Amino acid sequence: MIRDTTLAPYSKWTKPFVSEVAEIINLLKDNGYDANQLMSVTGLQPKNVNAWTARYKNEPDNVSSIPYPCWCFLCALAGKPNIQSDGETIQVNVRRVLSYFKPTAFRPSDVFVCPTSEQFSNLIDNENYETLTTEKLSEVFHWNAKNFAHGISQGSLPFLNWSLIVMTLGIDIQKMILKNLEGPVFID
Incomplete structure (x- = not known):
C-alpha cells in the first residue's frame, strides 16, 4: 500500500x-x-x-x-x-502543442528523439504559456534550473524530464511509454 x-x-x-x-x-x-x-x-x-x-x-x-x-x-x-x-494539468490546446514537435518526441525512451531547442521555444519560456517556464517547472519538480535550462537550449533534455513536462499538459505518459501493457495499471 x-x-x-x-x-x-x-x-x-x-x-x-x-x-x-x-x-x-x-x-x-x-x-x-x-x-x-x-x-x-x-x-x-x-x-x-x-x-x-x-x-x-x-x-x-x-x-x-x-x-x-x-x-x-x-x-x-x-x-x-x-x-x-495534486492531479491538476496545465490547460493548453494539446493539438497545438503536439504540432510543435515531431512524433518521435512522444515515444518510449528506446526510440525517443529529443526535441530541438527551436521546438522547445514554442512551449517553454514562451509568453503564450505563462506556467511553462524553466523556473516554474524547476520549482515544481525540484530540478536544478540551470541544468534544466541548459538541456532545453541544447536540445538534450533527459527523457524523464520531457515525459514529466508532457504529463503536466494532460498527455497520458503511461500510454505514451507503456504501449504493451497487459491491462490497466493503477496504484491503490
Whole structure:
C-alpha cells in the first residue's frame, strides 16, 4: 500500500519507503514489463532502481533514495499522474502543442528523439504559456534550473524530464511509454 503523503507536491512530499517504490516496479512487471523491457522504455538505469528498492523484502520501511522527479514519473506510469500538482494539468490546446514537435518526441525512451531547442521555444519560456517556464517547472519538480535550462537550449533534455513536462499538459505518459501493457495499471 502506497501512503497518500508520498503522492503529494514536493512541498508536502514524504519520501516513499523502498517497499512502495518496489510495489510500483512490481506492478509494472506484473502487467507485461520485465526488468529489461521496463528499463528500455523508461530510460531508468537498473542500478538506480536497485538502489531505490534496496532490501525491500527484509527492510520494507527503509526510506528510499528515489529523487522526487523519478517518483513522479513512476507514479504516472502506474496510473497516478501529476502528483506534483495534486492531479491538476496545465490547460493548453494539446493539438497545438503536439504540432510543435515531431512524433518521435512522444515515444518510449528506446526510440525517443529529443526535441530541438527551436521546438522547445514554442512551449517553454514562451509568453503564450505563462506556467511553462524553466523556473516554474524547476520549482515544481525540484530540478536544478540551470541544468534544466541548459538541456532545453541544447536540445538534450533527459527523457524523464520531457515525459514529466508532457504529463503536466494532460498527455497520458503511461500510454505514451507503456504501449504493451497487459491491462490497466493503477496504484491503490
